[in-house]
Amino acid sequence: MNSAYIYLQIYRMFDRYTPLPTDCGTYCGAVCCKGDEESGMYLFPGEKAVYDLIKPEGMTITGSGFEYEYGGKLRRTPILICKGSCDRAFRPLACRIFPLTPVLDKDDRIKIITDPRAKRLCPLTDALAPDEYEPDFIRAVQRAFDLLRHNKQVLAFLCEYTDYINDFNKFFG
Ligand code: SF4
Ligand code: SF4
Numbered sequence: 292m293n294s295a296y297i298y299l300q301i302y303r304m305f306d307r308y309t310p311l312p313t314d315c316g317t318y319c320g321a322v323c324c325k326g327d328e329e330s331g332m333y334l335f336p337g338e339k340a341v342y343d344l345i346k347p348e349g350m351t352i353t354g355s356g357f358e359y360e361y362g363g364k365l366r367r368t369p370i371l372i373c374k375g376s377c378d379r380a381f382r383p384l385a386c387r388i389f390p391l392t393p394v395l396d397k398d399d400r401i402k403i404i405t406d407p408r409a410k411r412l413c414p415l416t417d418a419l420a421p422d423e424y425e426p427d428f429i430r431a432v433q434r435a436f437d438l439l440r441h442n443k444q445v446l447a448f449l450c451e452y453t454d455y456i457n458d459f460n461k462f463f464g
Contacts, residue, residue, distance in 0.1 A: 294337030295344050298384065301438070302341075304431040305387035310415055310424045319414050323389055324375050331372035332385035333357060336444040339369045347381040349374040359451035361444050368448070384435065390416050391424065393436040394453040399446070401436040403429060407459045 309315065316324075333355060334342070342352055355370035371383050385392075390409030396402045403421055410416045415424075422429065439445045 293340060295340035297439075298335075298338050298341045301384060301435045302380075302382075302387065304435060305382075305428075308425060308428040308431045310390070310428055312425055315415060323386075323409070323413055324373070324377075326372075326375070331355075331370040332383050332389075334369040334371055334383055334385070335439065336361075336366070336368075336442065336448045338384060341383075342371065345381060347378065349377065350381065357452075357455065359448050361447040366444075366448075388432045388435070389413070391421055391429070391432050392456060393432070393449065394456050395440075395446075395449050399440075401433060401440055401449075403432050403436070404456070407456060407463060410463070 331353075334352065339352060342350065350371055350373050352369050352371050354367040357368040357370075358365050359368070360366070390406050390413040391403050392406035392409075393401050394404055405416050405421050436449075440449060
């Protein structure tokens, strides 16, 4: 099955569910969208197929420095760079789940945590523990990655990504 189809189905889970029942961007001026032209959001394995298909204006995809091994090869994670506003229908998964992120626990199960990279940026991260966000939103994040982790390449990505997030937490958490 085309991976674009899978991601488009997952995106739909977040059409209704956001971190708070109201638009949290109104409290902070959507500060998480105000990166510079070098900051962006990682695309999960297979997610780039969505953007190859829809080619949205104002979004560019390039290779990031984040690599992981899969199938005997080093894979470079694509990063999506935007212009600070977008059609919500085209938001990548990382934007839909922000400021939460998935990691693997010691039994390779998905655990949803506050993204340590969001801590200096997003006011929600000081106010809420990961289980205090909108319950439907948390369930959607958990469900999305419980589903995705069955793909071997996603699992390989998540192994490396978990180390990266844990290191980030150690140094800056
Ligand atoms: S920075 Fe946090 S509070 Fe602000 S729009 Fe992004 S997720 Fe919502
Ligand atoms: S892609 Fe959209 S939601 Fe994501 S950071 Fe850019 S403007 Fe914000």
